[in-house]
Amino acid sequence: MEDASLKEEFEKAATLRDCIRDIHRVSQSQKMVSFPGEDIDLVNIVSEQENACVVVFLIREGKVIDRKHFLLDIREKSQKEDIITFFLKEYYARISFVPARILIPNEIAELKVIQEWLSQRRGKRVKLEIPRRGNRLKLMQLIKKNAYLILQQERRGDKEQALDQLKGYLELEKKPLLIEGFDISNTRGKEATGSVVVFEKGKPKRSAYRRFRIKEVEGINDFAMLSEVVRRRYQRSLKEGRALPHFILVDGGKGQVSSCLKVIEELDLNFIPIIGLAKEFEEVYCPDSSFPLNLPSDSIALKLLQEIRDEAHRFAYSYHKKKRGEKIRGSFLNTIPGVGEKTKRLLLTHFKSIELMKSQDLRTLQQIPGIGKKRAKKILGYLVNRRS
Incomplete structure (x- = not known):
């Protein structure tokens, strides 16, 4: 607020002040007349060009307990077409509690399938709703306004200040102008991929991103996979004389940091600081402590660390999704008449292998969201005929 005023950005400061006042009024009262005693999430989004901001209000027992925002890269066409669908799948796959109702701003693809999946996660029915009028619509509009201001701030963003803060929090010798972030993606050890993303002066340098197909690790071993990606990255960087980062960020906690630190030491690169950012509680871990670093949540x-971590996740996951899709398209399921790509993905998500699928009965198949009795009979009939 004061920084905006000092720079004579009076209009920006006034708009931000109004939004802060609105949000403050809502959270201070805590009593949400529209949601008496309910557990509910309100999700809204603003997007501009290649970026989007999603804001989530968490209401528990009728009270606002938290607000979260997430910055997304929406360059890929599939994400641009339905960002909310993408976000719901990503966000609710990671958190431990799913509320009974979730308010969203617009119709989405696969609404019924996502509702059934969320209900499975919760263990009870979950309903996705779109407010059309009244206080709920007004609150959704306020959340959208909040998302817009956050996105504007981030796009203008004072990256220099963020880098200065990181230098202080991590006790670095110099400002970290070059940061590299790592993540992996796999489905129970299968089609495993990894990524490294590069941020220069706090901004993504996409031309320097690299992706990896895991070659050395078999089975489920995230630590070893992440270590492989880090090793291959810096072996090549040293061989080709590339600039080394001022610090390394890995997706994970103490275990991931310790595993990758061994690789860094083996390569005589232990002068490069390495930290981990763990999901769920967004805790930062350093090699020399068993306890997370106390970074203010706001x-x-x-x-900036979250942006780097999430970008590494997106890049690794998109490659994993591509490799997995290639396997699906070439699988045994291609021979089943009338079964398309969507149904194939549903089946492989639940059973992971054709052999496991062949052992199922009609009741199990038809309970899968999006399959249904008629399609389950067709699939089972084909599998039975192939066995005989």
């Missing part, structure tokens, strides 16, 4: 330094 600090722009943490926001």
